[in-house]
Amino acid sequence: MSLSHAVMGLLRVRPMTGYDLKTAWFDRSMRYFWPADQAQIYRTLDALAARGWATSHVEPGVDRPNRKVFTLTGDGEAELLRWLAESQPLPTVRDPLLVQLFCGDALEDADLVALLRDQRSRHEERRHHYEAVGEIIERAPATDGQRRLWHLTLANGRGREDAYLAWLDEAIAILTGEDAAAPGEP
Amino acid sequence: MSLSHAVMGLLRVRPMTGYDLKTAWFDRSMRYFWPADQAQIYRTLDALAARGWATSHVEPGVDRPNRKVFTLTGDGEAELLRWLAESQPLPTVRDPLLVQLFCGDALEDADLVALLRDQRSRHEERRHHYEAVGEIIERAPATDGQRRLWHLTLANGRGREDAYLAWLDEAIAILTGEDAAAPGEP
DNA sequence: CCGCAATAGAGGACTTATCATATATGTGCA
DNA sequence: TGCACATATATGATAAGTCCTCTATTGCGG
Numbered sequence: 001m002s003l004s005h006a007v008m009g010l011l012r013v014r015p016m017t018g019y020d021l022k023t024a025w026f027d028r029s030m031r032y033f034w035p036a037d038q039a040q041i042y043r044t045l046d047a048l049a050a051r052g053w054a055t056s057h058v059e060p061g062v063d064r065p066n067r068k069v070f071t072l073t074g075d076g077e078a079e080l081l082r083w084l085a086e087s088q089p090l091p092t093v094r095d096p097l098l099v100q101l102f103c104g105d106a107l108e109d110a111d112l113v114a115l116l117r118d119q120r121s122r123h124e125e126r127r128h129h130y131e132a133v134g135e136i137i138e139r140a141p142a143t144d145g146q147r148r149l150w151h152l153t154l155a156n157g158r159g160r161e162d163a164y165l166a167w168l169d170e171a172i173a174i175l176t177g178e179d180a181a182a183p184g185e186p
Numbered sequence: 187m188s189l190s191h192a193v194m195g196l197l198r199v200r201p202m203t204g205y206d207l208k209t210a211w212f213d214r215s216m217r218y219f220w221p222a223d224q225a226q227i228y229r230t231l232d233a234l235a236a237r238g239w240a241t242s243h244v245e246p247g248v249d250r251p252n253r254k255v256f257t258l259t260g261d262g263e264a265e266l267l268r269w270l271a272e273s274q275p276l277p278t279v280r281d282p283l284l285v286q287l288f289c290g291d292a293l294e295d296a297d298l299v300a301l302l303r304d305q306r307s308r309h310e311e312r313r314h315h316y317e318a319v320g321e322i323i324e325r326a327p328a329t330d331g332q333r334r335l336w337h338l339t340l341a342n343g344r345g346r347e348d349a350y351l352a353w354l355d356e357a358i359a360i361l362t363g364e365d366a367a368a369p370g371e372p
Numbered sequence: 373c374c375g376c377a378a379t380a381g382a383g384g385a386c387t388t389a390t391c392a393t394a395t396a397t398g399t400g401c402a
Numbered sequence: 403t404g405c406a407c408a409t410a411t412a413t414g415a416t417a418a419g420t421c422c423t424c425t426a427t428t429g430c431g432g
Contacts, residue, residue, distance in 0.1 A: 001387070002282050009289025019410050033284035040389060042412065065397060065410040077292075084286050085297050087304045090312070091281035093346070096188050096274035098219035102339045103195025103270060105332045106263075111271050112335075118273045126276070146291045149298075152360065153288045156353050160279070163349035167342050174338065187417070205380050226419060228381065251380040251427055 002088075003044050004053070006034050008072055008080040011054060013146075015071040018042045029133075029150070032157050033091075045070050053079055101171075109175045116175070120168045127161040130154060188274075189230050190239070192220050194258055194266040197240060199332075201257040204228045215319075215336070218343050219277075231256050239265055287357075295361045302361070306354045313347040316340060 010016065010025055018041050026036050036044075048054040053076030059067045072080070097119050104112045137150045172178075196202065196211055204227050212222050222230075234240035239262030245253040258266070283305050290298050323336045358364075 002280075002285065003388080006285045006289070009285065009292070012289070012292060017410075018412095023409090029288070033279055033281045033288070035278060035280070035389090037390065038411090039391080039413080043388095046412095061397080061410075063398060064408090065395095067410070080289075081292060084289060084293050085301075087301065088282035088286065090305065090308055091279055091283065091350075092221060093219055093277055093279055094188075094221070095219045095277035095342075097277065098339050098342060099188065099192045099195065100270050100274065101335050101342075102215070102219070103192070103198070103266075104335050105329065106195070106198060106267060107270050115271075115273065119276065122276055143291065148360075149287050149290050152357050153284050155356065156281075156284060156350075159349040159353045160346065163345040164277075164342075167345045170341065171338050174334075189418080203380070209379090221419090223420065224381090225383080225421080229383090229418095232382095247380075247427080249428065250378095251425095253380070 001044070001047070002083075003034065003036050003040060004048060005080060005083045006030065006036075007041065007044050007048065008053060008076050009084070011048075011070055011072040012077060012080060015069050017067045017069050018045050019067070021045075029153070033153070048076065052076075113172055113175050116168055116172050120165065120172070123161055123164050123168065127158065127165065130158050130161060187230070187233070188269075189220065189222050189226060190234060191266060191269045192216065192222075193227065193230050193234065194239060194262050195270070197234075197256055197258040198263060198266060201255050203253045203255050204231050205253070207231075215339070219339065234262065238262075299358055299361050302354055302358050306351065306358070309347055309350050309354065313344065313351065316344050316347060 007021060010021055010030075016024075018038070021041050022038050026041060030036070045054065045056070048070065049056055052073060054070045054072055056068050056070045059069055061067060097115060100107075100115055101112065133154050134151065137147050137154065140147065140150075142150070193207060196207060196216075202210075204224070207227050208224050212227060216222070231240065231242070234256065235242055238259060240256045240258055242254050242256045245255055247253060283301060286293075286301055287298065319340050320337065323333055323340065326333065326336075328336070
Protein backbone atom coordinates (compact mmCIF):
# COMPACT_ATOMS: atom_id res chain seq x y z
CA MET A 1 0.00 0.00 0.00
CA SER A 2 2.19 2.77 -1.22
CA LEU A 3 -0.67 5.26 -1.16
CA SER A 4 -0.24 5.16 2.62
CA HIS A 5 3.28 6.39 2.22
CA ALA A 6 2.36 9.08 -0.25
CA VAL A 7 -0.30 10.29 2.19
CA MET A 8 2.12 10.16 5.10
CA GLY A 9 4.62 12.15 3.06
CA LEU A 10 2.02 14.87 2.69
CA LEU A 11 0.82 14.73 6.31
CA ARG A 12 4.40 15.11 7.43
CA VAL A 13 4.52 18.63 6.03
CA ARG A 14 1.37 19.62 7.87
CA PRO A 15 -1.67 17.90 9.38
CA MET A 16 -4.53 17.74 6.91
CA THR A 17 -8.01 16.43 6.21
CA GLY A 18 -8.93 13.99 3.48
CA TYR A 19 -10.51 16.85 1.64
CA ASP A 20 -7.29 18.86 1.77
CA LEU A 21 -5.28 15.92 0.54
CA LYS A 22 -7.58 15.40 -2.38
CA THR A 23 -8.14 18.96 -3.56
CA ALA A 24 -4.70 20.36 -2.85
CA TRP A 25 -2.53 17.39 -3.76
CA PHE A 26 -4.09 14.43 -5.50
CA ASP A 27 -6.27 16.47 -7.84
CA ARG A 28 -3.27 18.59 -8.79
CA SER A 29 0.25 17.19 -8.71
CA MET A 30 0.08 13.73 -7.20
CA ARG A 31 -2.34 12.29 -9.70
CA TYR A 32 0.27 12.44 -12.44
CA PHE A 33 2.47 9.90 -10.72
CA TRP A 34 0.24 8.28 -8.11
CA PRO A 35 -3.50 8.63 -8.82
CA ALA A 36 -6.01 8.04 -6.05
CA ASP A 37 -9.67 8.88 -5.74
CA GLN A 38 -11.57 10.33 -2.80
CA ALA A 39 -12.81 7.03 -1.39
CA GLN A 40 -9.34 5.56 -1.43
CA ILE A 41 -7.81 8.58 0.29
CA TYR A 42 -10.38 8.56 3.08
CA ARG A 43 -10.03 4.83 3.63
CA THR A 44 -6.26 5.09 3.61
CA LEU A 45 -6.45 7.74 6.33
CA ASP A 46 -8.58 5.37 8.40
CA ALA A 47 -6.05 2.62 7.80
CA LEU A 48 -3.20 4.89 8.90
CA ALA A 49 -5.08 5.71 12.09
CA ALA A 50 -5.79 2.01 12.68
CA ARG A 51 -2.08 1.19 12.34
CA GLY A 52 -1.12 3.99 14.67
CA TRP A 53 0.69 5.93 11.95
CA ALA A 54 -1.66 8.89 12.27
CA THR A 55 -4.15 10.32 14.71
CA SER A 56 -7.21 12.42 13.99
CA HIS A 57 -9.15 15.10 15.76
CA VAL A 58 -12.30 16.89 14.69
CA GLU A 59 -12.20 20.62 14.26
CA PRO A 60 -15.70 22.10 14.48
CA GLY A 61 -16.40 23.90 11.23
CA VAL A 62 -16.99 27.61 11.37
CA ASP A 63 -19.87 28.01 8.93
CA ARG A 64 -18.62 24.79 7.33
CA PRO A 65 -18.88 21.06 7.93
CA ASN A 66 -16.54 19.72 10.59
CA ARG A 67 -12.99 18.92 9.56
CA LYS A 68 -11.33 15.66 10.59
CA VAL A 69 -7.68 16.57 10.69
CA PHE A 70 -5.08 13.80 10.52
CA THR A 71 -1.65 14.18 12.09
CA LEU A 72 1.35 11.94 11.50
CA THR A 73 2.54 10.13 14.62
CA GLY A 74 6.12 9.34 15.56
CA ASP A 75 5.58 5.76 14.43
CA GLY A 76 4.18 7.09 11.17
CA GLU A 77 7.17 9.29 10.56
CA ALA A 78 9.54 6.42 11.32
CA GLU A 79 7.71 4.20 8.85
CA LEU A 80 7.72 6.97 6.27
CA LEU A 81 11.45 7.50 6.59
CA ARG A 82 12.08 3.79 6.34
CA TRP A 83 10.01 3.58 3.16
CA LEU A 84 11.46 6.74 1.65
CA ALA A 85 14.98 5.39 1.87
CA GLU A 86 14.05 1.98 0.49
CA SER A 87 14.58 1.05 -3.13
CA GLN A 88 11.23 0.81 -4.93
CA PRO A 89 10.01 -1.10 -8.01
CA LEU A 90 10.18 0.54 -11.42
CA PRO A 91 7.17 2.62 -12.44
CA THR A 92 4.14 0.71 -13.60
CA VAL A 93 2.70 1.81 -16.91
CA ARG A 94 -0.73 0.79 -18.15
CA ASP A 95 -1.38 2.25 -21.55
CA PRO A 96 -4.56 1.18 -23.34
CA LEU A 97 -3.45 2.97 -26.51
CA LEU A 98 -0.44 0.67 -26.75
CA VAL A 99 -2.71 -2.33 -26.34
CA GLN A 100 -4.80 -0.97 -29.20
CA LEU A 101 -1.73 -0.44 -31.36
CA PHE A 102 -0.25 -3.79 -30.48
CA CYS A 103 -3.46 -5.52 -31.51
CA GLY A 104 -4.25 -2.91 -34.14
CA ASP A 105 -3.78 -5.30 -37.01
CA ALA A 106 -7.54 -5.77 -36.80
CA LEU A 107 -8.09 -2.10 -37.67
CA GLU A 108 -7.54 0.12 -40.68
CA ASP A 109 -4.57 2.48 -40.51
CA ALA A 110 -6.97 5.41 -40.67
CA ASP A 111 -8.69 4.23 -37.51
CA LEU A 112 -5.38 3.88 -35.71
CA VAL A 113 -4.36 7.35 -36.80
CA ALA A 114 -7.62 8.71 -35.41
CA LEU A 115 -6.82 7.10 -32.05
CA LEU A 116 -3.31 8.51 -32.10
CA ARG A 117 -4.49 12.01 -32.95
CA ASP A 118 -7.08 11.87 -30.22
CA GLN A 119 -4.49 10.99 -27.62
CA ARG A 120 -2.14 13.54 -29.10
CA SER A 121 -4.47 16.40 -28.32
CA ARG A 122 -4.96 15.21 -24.75
CA HIS A 123 -1.24 14.72 -24.18
CA GLU A 124 -0.61 18.16 -25.57
CA GLU A 125 -3.14 19.59 -23.16
CA ARG A 126 -1.30 17.92 -20.34
CA ARG A 127 2.02 19.26 -21.47
CA HIS A 128 0.57 22.76 -21.64
CA HIS A 129 -0.65 22.28 -18.12
CA TYR A 130 2.83 21.25 -16.99
CA GLU A 131 4.25 24.41 -18.52
CA ALA A 132 2.27 26.49 -16.06
CA VAL A 133 3.14 24.39 -13.03
CA GLY A 134 6.71 25.69 -12.71
CA GLU A 135 5.46 29.11 -11.67
CA ILE A 136 2.86 27.62 -9.38
CA ILE A 137 5.67 25.84 -7.55
CA GLU A 138 7.61 29.08 -7.27
CA ARG A 139 4.67 30.84 -5.68
CA ALA A 140 3.85 27.93 -3.35
CA PRO A 141 4.44 28.43 0.36
CA ALA A 142 7.22 25.90 0.84
CA THR A 143 10.89 25.57 1.56
CA ASP A 144 13.48 25.86 -1.20
CA GLY A 145 14.33 22.22 -0.59
CA GLN A 146 10.78 21.17 -1.32
CA ARG A 147 10.47 23.42 -4.34
CA ARG A 148 13.65 21.97 -5.80
CA LEU A 149 12.30 18.43 -5.49
CA TRP A 150 8.91 19.43 -6.88
CA HIS A 151 10.63 20.96 -9.89
CA LEU A 152 12.49 17.70 -10.40
CA THR A 153 9.27 15.72 -10.22
CA LEU A 154 7.69 18.10 -12.69
CA ALA A 155 10.67 17.75 -15.01
CA ASN A 156 10.02 14.02 -15.09
CA GLY A 157 6.45 14.60 -16.23
CA ARG A 158 7.53 17.08 -18.85
CA GLY A 159 10.15 14.69 -20.18
CA ARG A 160 7.58 11.92 -20.30
CA GLU A 161 5.05 14.04 -22.19
CA ASP A 162 7.64 15.38 -24.62
CA ALA A 163 8.79 11.86 -25.41
CA TYR A 164 5.22 10.64 -25.76
CA LEU A 165 4.29 13.49 -28.09
CA ALA A 166 7.39 12.95 -30.21
CA TRP A 167 6.50 9.28 -30.48
CA LEU A 168 2.88 10.06 -31.37
CA ASP A 169 4.02 12.36 -34.17
CA GLU A 170 6.38 9.72 -35.48
CA ALA A 171 3.70 7.05 -35.32
CA ILE A 172 1.15 9.27 -37.07
CA ALA A 173 3.68 10.08 -39.78
CA ILE A 174 4.42 6.42 -40.37
CA LEU A 175 0.78 5.33 -40.40
CA THR A 176 -0.25 8.11 -42.77
CA GLY A 177 2.59 7.17 -45.13
CA GLU A 178 4.52 10.36 -44.63
CA ASP A 179 7.82 8.56 -44.23
CA ALA A 180 8.66 7.77 -47.85
CA ALA A 181 8.56 11.26 -49.35
CA ALA A 182 11.93 12.93 -48.97
CA PRO A 183 11.68 16.71 -48.77
CA GLY A 184 13.06 18.52 -51.84
CA GLU A 185 12.30 18.67 -55.56
CA PRO A 186 10.90 15.43 -56.95
CA MET B 187 -11.41 -4.71 -17.46
CA SER B 188 -9.14 -3.88 -20.28
CA LEU B 189 -7.05 -6.98 -19.71
CA SER B 190 -9.97 -8.82 -21.34
CA HIS B 191 -9.42 -6.83 -24.47
CA ALA B 192 -5.69 -7.30 -24.46
CA VAL B 193 -6.25 -11.04 -24.12
CA MET B 194 -8.86 -11.04 -26.87
CA GLY B 195 -6.47 -9.15 -29.10
CA LEU B 196 -3.96 -11.95 -28.65
CA LEU B 197 -6.50 -14.75 -29.00
CA ARG B 198 -7.65 -13.21 -32.24
CA VAL B 199 -4.30 -14.00 -33.87
CA ARG B 200 -4.49 -17.61 -32.82
CA PRO B 201 -6.25 -19.69 -30.15
CA MET B 202 -4.09 -20.09 -27.09
CA THR B 203 -3.87 -21.40 -23.53
CA GLY B 204 -3.34 -19.28 -20.45
CA TYR B 205 0.17 -20.64 -20.30
CA ASP B 206 0.87 -19.51 -23.85
CA LEU B 207 -0.50 -16.06 -23.14
CA LYS B 208 1.67 -15.69 -20.12
CA THR B 209 4.97 -17.06 -21.36
CA ALA B 210 4.82 -15.85 -24.94
CA TRP B 211 3.18 -12.46 -24.46
CA PHE B 212 2.73 -11.09 -20.97
CA ASP B 213 6.16 -12.15 -19.73
CA ARG B 214 7.78 -10.63 -22.79
CA SER B 215 6.20 -7.68 -24.57
CA MET B 216 2.84 -7.01 -22.98
CA ARG B 217 4.11 -6.51 -19.47
CA TYR B 218 5.79 -3.27 -20.45
CA PHE B 219 2.50 -1.58 -21.21
CA TRP B 220 -0.14 -3.81 -19.60
CA PRO B 221 1.23 -6.05 -16.86
CA ALA B 222 -0.78 -9.06 -15.66
CA ASP B 223 0.15 -12.06 -13.60
CA GLN B 224 -0.75 -15.70 -14.12
CA ALA B 225 -3.75 -15.77 -11.80
CA GLN B 226 -5.26 -12.74 -13.45
CA ILE B 227 -4.76 -14.15 -16.94
CA TYR B 228 -6.41 -17.47 -16.09
CA ARG B 229 -9.33 -15.76 -14.38
CA THR B 230 -9.75 -13.37 -17.26
CA LEU B 231 -9.96 -16.32 -19.65
CA ASP B 232 -12.70 -17.81 -17.48
CA ALA B 233 -14.49 -14.47 -17.50
CA LEU B 234 -14.25 -14.28 -21.30
CA ALA B 235 -15.75 -17.75 -21.56
CA ALA B 236 -18.51 -16.80 -19.10
CA ARG B 237 -19.42 -13.76 -21.20
CA GLY B 238 -19.43 -15.78 -24.39
CA TRP B 239 -16.46 -13.94 -25.83
CA ALA B 240 -14.33 -17.09 -25.96
CA THR B 241 -14.76 -20.83 -25.87
CA SER B 242 -12.37 -23.44 -24.60
CA HIS B 243 -11.56 -27.04 -25.40
CA VAL B 244 -9.07 -29.36 -23.75
CA GLU B 245 -6.31 -30.81 -25.88
CA PRO B 246 -4.92 -33.96 -24.29
CA GLY B 247 -1.23 -33.39 -23.67
CA VAL B 248 1.21 -35.56 -25.55
CA ASP B 249 3.81 -36.26 -22.85
CA ARG B 250 2.62 -33.03 -21.22
CA PRO B 251 -0.24 -31.82 -19.04
CA ASN B 252 -3.47 -31.18 -20.89
CA ARG B 253 -3.86 -27.83 -22.62
CA LYS B 254 -7.03 -25.78 -22.27
CA VAL B 255 -7.11 -23.83 -25.49
CA PHE B 256 -9.24 -20.70 -25.70
CA THR B 257 -10.70 -19.48 -28.98
CA LEU B 258 -12.24 -16.08 -29.64
CA THR B 259 -15.94 -16.26 -30.61
CA GLY B 260 -17.73 -14.03 -33.09
CA ASP B 261 -19.16 -12.03 -30.21
CA GLY B 262 -15.68 -11.72 -28.77
CA GLU B 263 -14.25 -10.43 -32.01
CA ALA B 264 -17.11 -7.93 -32.35
CA GLU B 265 -16.48 -6.66 -28.83
CA LEU B 266 -12.75 -6.50 -29.51
CA LEU B 267 -13.22 -4.45 -32.65
CA ARG B 268 -15.61 -2.12 -30.85
CA TRP B 269 -13.08 -1.58 -28.08
CA LEU B 270 -10.13 -1.25 -30.42
CA ALA B 271 -11.76 1.63 -32.30
CA GLU B 272 -12.84 3.41 -29.14
CA SER B 273 -10.91 6.29 -27.66
CA GLN B 274 -9.22 5.23 -24.42
CA PRO B 275 -8.04 7.06 -21.31
CA LEU B 276 -4.48 8.39 -21.14
CA PRO B 277 -1.86 5.98 -19.80
CA THR B 278 -1.80 5.53 -16.04
CA VAL B 279 1.56 5.96 -14.40
CA ARG B 280 2.33 4.89 -10.86
CA ASP B 281 5.89 5.73 -10.00
CA PRO B 282 7.00 5.16 -6.40
CA LEU B 283 10.32 6.88 -7.08
CA LEU B 284 8.47 10.10 -7.86
CA VAL B 285 6.55 9.78 -4.62
CA GLN B 286 9.86 9.42 -2.84
CA LEU B 287 11.30 12.45 -4.58
CA PHE B 288 8.19 14.51 -4.05
CA CYS B 289 8.31 13.80 -0.33
CA GLY B 290 12.08 13.56 -0.32
CA ASP B 291 12.54 16.67 1.76
CA ALA B 292 12.67 14.29 4.71
CA LEU B 293 15.83 12.68 3.31
CA GLU B 294 19.41 13.72 2.73
CA ASP B 295 20.36 14.48 -0.85
CA ALA B 296 22.83 11.59 -0.74
CA ASP B 297 20.00 9.17 0.05
CA LEU B 298 17.93 10.51 -2.82
CA VAL B 299 20.88 10.16 -5.18
CA ALA B 300 21.28 6.56 -4.08
CA LEU B 301 17.64 5.91 -4.98
CA LEU B 302 18.06 7.59 -8.35
CA ARG B 303 21.20 5.65 -9.18
CA ASP B 304 19.53 2.41 -8.21
CA GLN B 305 16.62 3.05 -10.55
CA ARG B 306 19.03 4.25 -13.20
CA SER B 307 20.74 0.92 -13.41
CA ARG B 308 17.43 -0.92 -13.70
CA HIS B 309 16.09 1.46 -16.33
CA GLU B 310 19.30 1.05 -18.28
CA GLU B 311 18.90 -2.70 -18.13
CA ARG B 312 15.43 -2.31 -19.55
CA ARG B 313 16.63 -0.09 -22.33
CA HIS B 314 19.31 -2.61 -23.21
CA HIS B 315 16.61 -5.23 -23.36
CA TYR B 316 14.54 -3.07 -25.73
CA GLU B 317 17.55 -2.72 -28.00
CA ALA B 318 17.45 -6.44 -28.68
CA VAL B 319 13.71 -6.63 -29.23
CA GLY B 320 13.75 -5.06 -32.69
CA GLU B 321 15.47 -8.09 -34.15
CA ILE B 322 13.22 -10.45 -32.24
CA ILE B 323 10.25 -8.79 -33.92
CA GLU B 324 11.88 -9.18 -37.31
CA ARG B 325 12.36 -12.91 -36.78
CA ALA B 326 8.86 -13.43 -35.35
CA PRO B 327 6.40 -15.42 -37.45
CA ALA B 328 3.92 -12.65 -38.17
CA THR B 329 2.56 -10.47 -40.93
CA ASP B 330 4.35 -7.29 -41.96
CA GLY B 331 1.36 -5.35 -40.69
CA GLN B 332 1.75 -6.81 -37.24
CA ARG B 333 5.50 -6.33 -37.20
CA ARG B 334 5.10 -2.69 -38.15
CA LEU B 335 2.74 -2.08 -35.23
CA TRP B 336 4.97 -4.01 -32.82
CA HIS B 337 7.90 -1.85 -33.86
CA LEU B 338 5.82 1.22 -33.14
CA THR B 339 4.89 -0.09 -29.71
CA LEU B 340 8.54 -0.84 -29.03
CA ALA B 341 9.52 2.65 -30.15
CA ASN B 342 7.19 4.03 -27.49
CA GLY B 343 8.97 2.04 -24.81
CA ARG B 344 12.37 3.09 -26.07
CA GLY B 345 11.34 6.73 -26.11
CA ARG B 346 9.99 6.40 -22.60
CA GLU B 347 13.18 4.81 -21.28
CA ASP B 348 15.43 7.30 -23.03
CA ALA B 349 13.48 10.18 -21.55
CA TYR B 350 13.50 8.59 -18.12
CA LEU B 351 17.24 7.97 -18.23
CA ALA B 352 17.93 11.51 -19.40
CA TRP B 353 15.83 12.82 -16.53
CA LEU B 354 17.58 10.56 -14.01
CA ASP B 355 20.97 11.83 -15.14
CA GLU B 356 19.80 15.41 -14.87
CA ALA B 357 18.33 14.80 -11.43
CA ILE B 358 21.47 13.07 -10.21
CA ALA B 359 23.60 15.93 -11.52
CA ILE B 360 21.48 18.49 -9.73
CA LEU B 361 21.34 16.61 -6.45
CA THR B 362 25.09 15.98 -6.42
CA GLY B 363 25.75 19.66 -7.11
CA GLU B 364 27.26 19.07 -10.53
CA ASP B 365 25.29 21.90 -12.10
CA ALA B 366 27.38 24.87 -10.96
CA ALA B 367 30.85 23.84 -12.14
CA ALA B 368 31.46 24.85 -15.76
CA PRO B 369 33.71 22.41 -17.59
CA GLY B 370 37.14 23.81 -18.50
CA GLU B 371 40.39 24.65 -16.73
CA PRO B 372 39.92 25.89 -13.17
C1' DC C 373 17.03 -41.60 -6.66
C1' DC C 374 16.46 -36.88 -5.61
C1' DG C 375 15.69 -32.50 -6.74
C1' DC C 376 14.86 -29.07 -10.12
C1' DA C 377 13.03 -26.88 -14.25
C1' DA C 378 9.50 -26.68 -17.69
C1' DT C 379 4.78 -27.40 -18.84
C1' DA C 380 -0.10 -26.67 -17.56
C1' DG C 381 -3.93 -25.17 -14.66
C1' DA C 382 -6.64 -23.74 -10.37
C1' DG C 383 -8.04 -21.13 -6.43
C1' DG C 384 -7.91 -18.91 -1.62
C1' DA C 385 -6.96 -14.73 0.57
C1' DC C 386 -5.99 -10.39 0.38
C1' DT C 387 -5.00 -5.56 -1.11
C1' DT C 388 -5.82 -1.93 -4.08
C1' DA C 389 -8.70 0.78 -6.96
C1' DT C 390 -13.01 2.48 -8.89
C1' DC C 391 -17.86 3.87 -9.14
C1' DA C 392 -21.78 5.39 -7.19
C1' DT C 393 -24.36 7.34 -3.79
C1' DA C 394 -25.62 9.43 0.69
C1' DT C 395 -25.20 12.88 4.28
C1' DA C 396 -24.77 17.72 6.07
C1' DT C 397 -24.10 22.89 5.81
C1' DG C 398 -23.77 27.46 3.89
C1' DT C 399 -23.26 30.62 -0.10
C1' DG C 400 -24.52 32.85 -4.21
C1' DC C 401 -27.41 33.41 -8.06
C1' DA C 402 -31.34 33.61 -10.98
C1' DT D 403 -37.93 29.53 -3.96
C1' DG D 404 -35.06 26.47 -6.16
C1' DC D 405 -30.76 24.90 -7.56
C1' DA D 406 -26.11 24.57 -8.31
C1' DC D 407 -21.64 24.78 -6.03
C1' DA D 408 -18.06 24.40 -2.54
C1' DT D 409 -16.91 22.26 1.75
C1' DA D 410 -16.59 17.92 4.21
C1' DT D 411 -17.01 12.88 5.31
C1' DA D 412 -18.58 8.18 4.72
C1' DT D 413 -19.89 3.63 2.84
C1' DG D 414 -21.64 -0.15 -0.18
C1' DA D 415 -20.58 -2.72 -4.10
C1' DT D 416 -17.70 -4.22 -7.41
C1' DA D 417 -13.64 -4.67 -10.27
C1' DA D 418 -8.86 -5.32 -10.75
C1' DG D 419 -4.54 -6.80 -9.25
C1' DT D 420 -1.14 -9.42 -6.24
C1' DC D 421 0.71 -13.14 -3.53
C1' DC D 422 0.98 -17.58 -2.36
C1' DT D 423 0.08 -22.30 -2.46
C1' DC D 424 -1.40 -26.56 -4.62
C1' DT D 425 -2.02 -30.25 -8.18
C1' DA D 426 0.07 -33.04 -12.08
C1' DT D 427 3.40 -34.74 -15.54
C1' DT D 428 7.80 -35.30 -17.82
C1' DG D 429 12.61 -34.86 -18.57
C1' DC D 430 17.26 -33.70 -17.14
C1' DG D 431 21.33 -33.50 -14.37
C1' DG D 432 23.97 -34.87 -10.52
